[in-house]
Amino acid sequence: xxxxxxxxxxxxxxxxxxxxxxxxxxxxxxxxxxxxxxxxxxxxxxxxxxxxxxxxxxxxxxxxxxxxxxxxxxxxxxxxxxxxxxxxxxxxxxxxxxxxxxxxxxxxxxxxx
Amino acid sequence: xxxxxxxxxxxxxxxxxxxxxxxxxxxxxxxxxxxxxxxxxxxxxxxxxxxxxxxxxxxxxxxxxxxxxxxxxxxxxxxxxxxxxxxxxxxxxxxxxxxxxxxxxxxxxxxxxxx
Numbered sequence: 001x002x003x004x005x006x007x008x009x010x011x012x013x014x015x016x017x018x019x020x021x022x023x024x025x026x027x028x029x030x031x032x033x034x035x036x037x038x039x040x041x042x043x044x045x046x047x048x049x050x051x052x053x054x055x056x057x058x059x060x061x062x063x064x065x066x067x068x069x070x071x072x073x074x075x076x077x078x079x080x081x082x083x084x085x086x087x088x089x090x091x092x093x094x095x096x097x098x099x100x101x102x103x104x105x106x107x108x109x110x111x112x113x
Numbered sequence: 114x115x116x117x118x119x120x121x122x123x124x125x126x127x128x129x130x131x132x133x134x135x136x137x138x139x140x141x142x143x144x145x146x147x148x149x150x151x152x153x154x155x156x157x158x159x160x161x162x163x164x165x166x167x168x169x170x171x172x173x174x175x176x177x178x179x180x181x182x183x184x185x186x187x188x189x190x191x192x193x194x195x196x197x198x199x200x201x202x203x204x205x206x207x208x209x210x211x212x213x214x215x216x217x218x219x220x221x222x223x224x225x226x227x228x
């Protein structure tokens with residue numbers, strides 16, 4: 001069975017600070033990796049995804065994530081956060097098309113203006 | 114851009130009542146899912162559905178839950194006799210299937226409040 005761990009449950013940053021959210025997964029085979037964002041009161045939206053190729057993937061709103069296979073990690077980064085990035089961020093993994101997505105516990109990010 | 118739509122957006126019900134949550138997945142998608150998120154908690158997988166049958170389900174998806182694709186467009190989640198702990202946001206999602214990247218496209222959710 002696959003599992004996803006997000007070690008930071010709550011992160012508070014000031015605007016313009018750099019962000020890195022950790023994500024580690026457990027699964028023995030080939031995986032697809034995702035970061036979803038949930039703004040307050042809204043649904044899940046895809047930030048970025050990795051399924052093959054360049055392990056450094058770029059997503060929307062200036063976010064990027066790096067897949068490090070040897071560390072089973074897929075950390076999310078943004079060089080300079082904005083107040084509007086305040087949201088909950090979920091890392092997720094699946095074994096490919098048609099397979100269920102397993103979510104991490106989420107990281108609640110608050111950006112202070 | 115095609116999207117997954119869910120109704121109702123919010124439903125309040127009494128404990129013990131039956132509830133049906135409806136979803137219209139993206140039209141050419143083949144895999145359908147229900148997830149739930151209890152307030153302040155993680156997003157939990159309930160069930161996946163493919164080719165008119167359940168392909169996978171979690172421990173949460175017990176006999177009180179059922180899913181159905183009654184026609185070519187709707188995908189429903191039924192809770193037969195709601196409990197207080199069923200209060201949550203329920204998300205429907207769909208995926209195109211083989212050849213896709215595995216990304217799930219989520220609806221905006223149906224908030225269920227059980228009193």
